[in-house]
Amino acid sequence: MTSPTSSTRLRAVVTGASSGIGAATVRRLSAEGWDVVAVARREAKLEALAAETGAQVQVADVTSEQEVARLVASVTAAGPVHALVNNAGGALGTDTIEQGSAEDWQKMFDVNVLGVLRVTQGFLPALRASGRGDVLVMSSTAGHIAYEGGGGYVAAKHGAHSIAATLRLELAGEPVRVIEIAPGMVATEEFTLKRVGGDAEKAAKVYEGVEMPLTAEDVADGIVWTLTRPHHVNVDLLVLRPIAQAAQHKVARNSGL
Template sequence: MTENESTTGTRRAVVTGASSGMGASSVRKLRAAGWEVVAVARRADKLESLAAETGAQAIVADVTKDGDVERLIADVTAGGPVHAVLNIAGGAIGSDPVETGSIDDWQAMYDVNVLGVLRVTQGLLPALRESGQGDVLILSSTAGRVSYEGGGGYVAAKHGATVIAETLRLELAGEPIRVIEIAPGMVATDEFSLNRFGGDTAKAAKVYEGVEKPLTADDIADAIVWTLTRPHHVNIDLMVMRPIAQAAQHKVARGVGL
């Protein structure tokens, strides 16, 4: 039992992007740690499977749609206190240079990685404040800290997510709400690179080619749960995570046993 659990009873978290990858793993690990969890994503079939497996509550919603988020907030707040919101929904589309980048792709990335975080966080802040010990967790990326060729749209969106975390922390200073940012580097999940390259399995596989041990969704979820279960006077402002093979955005050891 963590200090948070022993002093405040069962805690309740809302996890977006819960249908796969780091979101689904975070739901599993929070449930294993004794949290009540509301799992949120667009895909009903995957959510229902996760809910059956973990006992989490499933709510189908798209964080890029105002109406969906309004319904989500109403359903969540009617169901009890909210102690944490985990903004994990996100993603990258394409790897075109700025000169030829698709406006539609850039818009889609901004909508989910920035405005989705904004919608959900704004809607749940009153409930987090009322809980007396609230947490806003934003899953950003090392792309939100360092630019790279072919990543302009995703980099811009993740910079936006980082700025939300940094600004919100300043604006909430003195209130009982922590703002936590987790910035992963190379994480091999089932869908991230596959979605980025429109289902092209060869391009997706090349991202991790020769990297023996990229991070996993469970690695990130472990870190997320650890930050949330620190005593509430401890705020992990920013955690940057990379596999040992990745020294920086452009420096990756490939074909080396680690």
């Protein structure tokens, strides 16, 4: 992997950066020599990440148009932007369609779909102006195939996938790549726990018997790899799964684990 030199130092904005894949991406990009702006709602976690990595931090909620506007104005006033990593997202609930919570669905759409829209719209002028911009959308294997009990999240991540696919067509001929990362089973400290309402036992069962699910660092490695390809190379879609997960419904589980 080639790091930017001091004369071509690149700058990235990473949303959802306070934990999990976002925080791991900030660490990896910083280690690769990028200037990184870490964005999330939780200021204390961002400050700890900044102390560790040297990243700049911006507190913002991607579901707020006003906060996104302030974020864009602050970041672009401080310099060029070469990459936007739309990582902020999340899942709520495992209900069937029949029993699904419209409130949970609305929250998932607001962050996974409209959050990507707001932030991407805000930074596109700066990405164009950089002459070698990247928009990276974090979708999911849930954005490509449905599964029971995942209707709201599946629909939201299909929306994120559609944003990436459509934007790539609309920007054809411009100096902006559009990259989609679609992870499968990733064991992070918060994602599944939040999805099941804080029930640690229920969250643990999701990965029970699965030998080595993906980690946040595995996904960050994929993100950084796509961003550091020569800029004429566009990785349209990168699907990442642990070897134990052959497909959305085919997971090898070892009863001895």
